[in-house]
Amino acid sequence: MLEIKNLHVKLEEEDKQILKGVDLSVEAGKxxxxxGPNGSGKSTLSYVLSGRDGYAVxxxxxxxxxxxxxxxxxxxxxxxxxxxxxxxxxxxPGVGNMTxxxxxxxxxxxxxxxxxxxxxxxxxxxxxxxxxxxxDAEMLKxxxxxxxxxxxxxRNEILQMAVLEPRMCILDETDSGLDVDxxxxxxxxxxALRDACRGFLVITHYQRLLDHIQPDVVHIMADxxxxxxxxxxxxxxVEKNGYADILTEVA
Amino acid sequence: MAVPQVKQDATExxxxxxxxxxxxxxxxxxxxxxxxxxxxxxxxxxxxxxxKFTRPDTLIAPQAPSAALxxxxxxxxxxxxxxLHVVFRDGVFDAAASDPLELAGIEIERLSDxxxxxxxxxxxLYGTLEARGQTPVARPLAALNTALATDGLVIRVTxxxxxxxxLSYLHDSxxxxxxxxxxxxxxxxxxxxxxxxxxxxxxxxxxxxxxxxDTGVLHHxxxxxxxxxxxxVTGSFARLxxxxxxxxxxxxxxxxxxxxxCVIELTGDDAVAHVAGACxxxxxDFHHDDTVFVTHDAVNCESRQVFKKVLRNxxxxxxxxxxxxxxxxxKTDGYQISQSLLLDGDSQFLAKPELEIYAxxxxxxxxxxxxxxxxxxxxxxxxxxxxxxxxxxxxxxAFLAEAxxxxxxxxxxxxxxxxxxxxxxxxx
Numbered sequence: 001m002l003e004i005k006n007l008h009v010k011l012e013e014e015d016k017q018i019l020k021g022v023d024l025s026v027e028a029g030k031x032x033x034x035x036g037p038n039g040s041g042k043s044t045l046s047y048v049l050s051g052r053d054g055y056a057v058x059x060x061x062x063x064x065x066x067x068x069x070x071x072x073x074x075x076x077x078x079x080x081x082x083x084x085x086x087x088x089x090x091x092x093p094g095v096g097n098m099t100x101x102x103x104x105x106x107x108x109x110x111x112x113x114x115x116x117x118x119x120x121x122x123x124x125x126x127x128x129x130x131x132x133x134x135x136d137a138e139m140l141k142x143x144x145x146x147x148x149x150x151x152x153x154x155r156n157e158i159l160q161m162a163v164l165e166p167r168m169c170i171l172d173e174t175d176s177g178l179d180v181d182x183x184x185x186x187x188x189x190x191x192a193l194r195d196a197c198r199g200f201l202v203i204t205h206y207q208r209l210l211d212h213i214q215p216d217v218v219h220i221m222a223d224x225x226x227x228x229x230x231x232x233x234x235x236x237x238v239e240k241n242g243y244a245d246i247l248t249e250v251a
Numbered sequence: 252m253a254v255p256q257v258k259q260d261a262t263e264x265x266x267x268x269x270x271x272x273x274x275x276x277x278x279x280x281x282x283x284x285x286x287x288x289x290x291x292x293x294x295x296x297x298x299x300x301x302x303k304f305t306r307p308d309t310l311i312a313p314q315a316p317s318a319a320l321x322x323x324x325x326x327x328x329x330x331x332x333x334x335l336h337v338v339f340r341d342g343v344f345d346a347a348a349s350d351p352l353e354l355a356g357i358e359i360e361r362l363s364d365x366x367x368x369x370x371x372x373x374x375x376l377y378g379t380l381e382a383r384g385q386t387p388v389a390r391p392l393a394a395l396n397t398a399l400a401t402d403g404l405v406i407r408v409t410x411x412x413x414x415x416x417x418l419s420y421l422h423d424s425x426x427x428x429x430x431x432x433x434x435x436x437x438x439x440x441x442x443x444x445x446x447x448x449x450x451x452x453x454x455x456x457x458x459x460x461x462x463x464x465d466t467g468v469l470h471h472x473x474x475x476x477x478x479x480x481x482x483x484v485t486g487s488f489a490r491l492x493x494x495x496x497x498x499x500x501x502x503x504x505x506x507x508x509x510x511x512x513c514v515i516e517l518t519g520d521d522a523v524a525h526v527a528g529a530c531x532x533x534x535x536d537f538h539h540d541d542t543v544f545v546t547h548d549a550v551n552c553e554s555r556q557v558f559k560k561v562l563r564n565x566x567x568x569x570x571x572x573x574x575x576x577x578x579x580x581x582k583t584d585g586y587q588i589s590q591s592l593l594l595d596g597d598s599q600f601l602a603k604p605e606l607e608i609y610a611x612x613x614x615x616x617x618x619x620x621x622x623x624x625x626x627x628x629x630x631x632x633x634x635x636x637x638x639x640x641x642x643x644x645x646x647x648x649a650f651l652a653e654a655x656x657x658x659x660x661x662x663x664x665x666x667x668x669x670x671x672x673x674x675x676x677x678x679x
Binding site for chain 1: 625627632633636639641646
């Protein structure tokens, strides 16, 4: 599904290397988690994959189902099935949440050569998805993320994911700013989307999100590289001993 | 103060060979007085305090620059509404294209008909509010209009008509040079919605004098467009009685030069005046100027100015807005905001917000901002699959929404919003 090969990335504006050769392969149907200390490059990886400005790829590459996604515009990556759940979802005053979602869905469908979804069908779809995430009609009417609590913003990200049905989902610290109940709700939303055709890359600092979204593979990232890969146990080890042991062991 | 020679010369050049239109005694007197005002003030010059950002040359030139017609190939705005429709073709009333001038709750007739009669209610208003609006800031093009206009409407609102009065200004001649003058009197407790739409002429000078009696209400919504080469200078002069309401919204798209002046005088307690505008300018051949002057001269009045401009490809936007609170006008609530969204480095927004307050118990605020598109929001939209141009349009529309929200009638706001979406593409 997602193949990242020897990916080197630096900041566009300054000569600072952030990713120093990331190799990662996420198969369809699998959940991969990336853990790592602050500043290890986890969020940069998610931004580079989704097409945010400000980064320059100096070496290596990334493909989604064989397509070179780094050569695509952000909207083309989305239409190709890539989705990033933002660590800090953006507030957009003046744009209604419903309008936003419908515009996004239909833009993707159009890009894929599919029929646009009618207003009635869309309403039905969104009501059904919103209900399971406990998002009420009021929240759907409000401008995108404006005045939303931290938990509401993250639930809104998962709602977008549920509506857009991407093939490859990247979750960037989706657990940050969530209380226990909200984390459960968000995790249930993610788990409901797990199926044999979809891949997940879950970026997190803490093991506790992985109690709810159980990964198949866990990677430890440090200083711009994946330094260790293992099963779910690796996350537990980090939770218990911190990153220090692993960093020493690899060094 | 003596008028500088250069202004005198320009004024006389403009007036050369012009004869004042004929009419009843009161009309002739009003025109002569207006012409005297023009000479006294002189036509605008680039050195005048309120003409520094907008060149008046083409507005005062003896010959109007020609303006190519633009057929957008779209259904006219407001066309689907239940309305009293009145058509002016290059500034001339078109009886055949208009509905009969009859509507329960208003008296309405053509200005030229009113001016032919010796006794008419409009005699107390024609040129009167315009003349009041000349101090402290001169508005000579409005006085020129009072002197020369022969067509327009006089409307006396006595009830609450079920339908809006909807004026369509068609532009059929590339060289039309037009003065149109409306006089509107809203009687106590009466209420009217007035709609205006269309490019009107190659060079269009319009004055609207609005006198709203106690507890009267006037809603005014206009759309100026869409010919690229048209020029327009408009003056709205409103006087508000106690507890009355005046709400005016203007949408401007295209046009090589537009200057909209709005002069509002709150003379009765508890009156409310809202004036708002949204404009969308694309290209170096777009210049749009809102010049607003609100005078609070009564207790507990509210005024709002909300102006939003989206400028791209070298377009220029100007805002000059003032709130003047006179010494007795306690409990004034005055608000003014002007904002521009500059979609590139070539476009510019020139703003001159002013407050002048002589009362000590008032709440007045003003703000002016210029900004680029929010890159973070743009990326968020694109990351969800919305193409860049469409995402930009969505953010532009969101920016203009605050001004469009000033329109009380949701269905009108919606109609304008829908139309705006189609107008993002300049030539579409």
